Amino acid sequence: MANQPVEIGGQRILPGETKQIKLEMPPLYTSTNMSIPVYVKCGKRAGPTLFVSAAIHGDELNGIEIVGRLIHAKAIEKLRGTLIAVPMVNVYGVLNQSRYLPDRRDLNRSFPGSRKGSLAGRLANLFFKEIVTKCDFGIDLHTGAIHRSNLPQIRADLDDEDVLEMAKAFGVPVLLNADLRDGSLRQAASEAGVKILLYEAGQALRYDEFSIRAGVRGIINTMRHVGMLNKSRAKGHDIQRFIARESGWVRAPESGFVRHLAQLGDHVEKGDRLATISDPFGEILATMYSPMHGVIVGKQNIPLAQEGEAIYHIGYFNKPDSVAEHVELLQDNLVPDEPGLPGP
16 A cells, blocks of 8 residues: 655655655754754555654754764665654754753743744644654653763653553663653643654663663664564564663762762662762762662763762662673673664
8 A cells, every 4th residue: 555645844745766865943042044854755555653852952963973874774675564764853852952942942842832832832833733743753862961870761651551562662771661741742742643752761861872772773773563574583682671660860968979889780789889979088978879760761971979979860660680690791782783773
């Protein structure tokens, strides 16, 4: 069966066509025109429509590289359905190396937006109407905040059976069941009937090769799962998926200089030492301990802490030692010359 054309920003993309579209945004006050870059690949054969979005937070750059590698991957050449890939949603933020928009709002708390609302609301509405509502599935790419790293992980509504199966297909070991936040793209997409995953990996304003490769492979795995690509003939790597329905932050009990003892991806037991906090003379003021057994899925990188600041994010799993083992297995398997996946 032939695929159907898609229209974005007034441009019609026919089956078998690939186009790069500039989705016009409100200009800067300098009269500089701004646009969201959109890549559309409309397959000849019928299939689902998937959007992949990056840089909703303008300082989260890993996703830009993931999208760039995805659209050049040989694996997507024989596509069924339509792929809509958006390397930068918050172009203003990328320009300013900032998480936020010029009106200081968080775009990911502004969906579905309004055509007559604030700048954030208008941009959210534009992206939601022109991209999200035309899709069956979505994958939104994120990183940790500034000076914070996240272990590659999927966050999603895992109580939705279809979303759970997508999350498992993505192929990273850590799946976090995450509540829908008001104003988030994930909430608005879900309410519109779009099945969506959020991929978190790496840190703001930095590329992380492990996270990028895992992201590209994960998107292609998901496309295979939903029927957009043929199933892979490659042998599986026996990477298991582990679901955390709870996670928690360990916060600094004192202000000072942090010496990390535990690292991203480590399996920790209840009572294990995570870090020490010292004064400028090297005297230890406090020691941070793990409150439960789990796996470190996020951590602060900068060795400075104010009292009460979140330093470690721990996912609570039934078998945390197995999670850590399969994170290492994933890293070992992400070789740059895998067929269909472009390297750096």
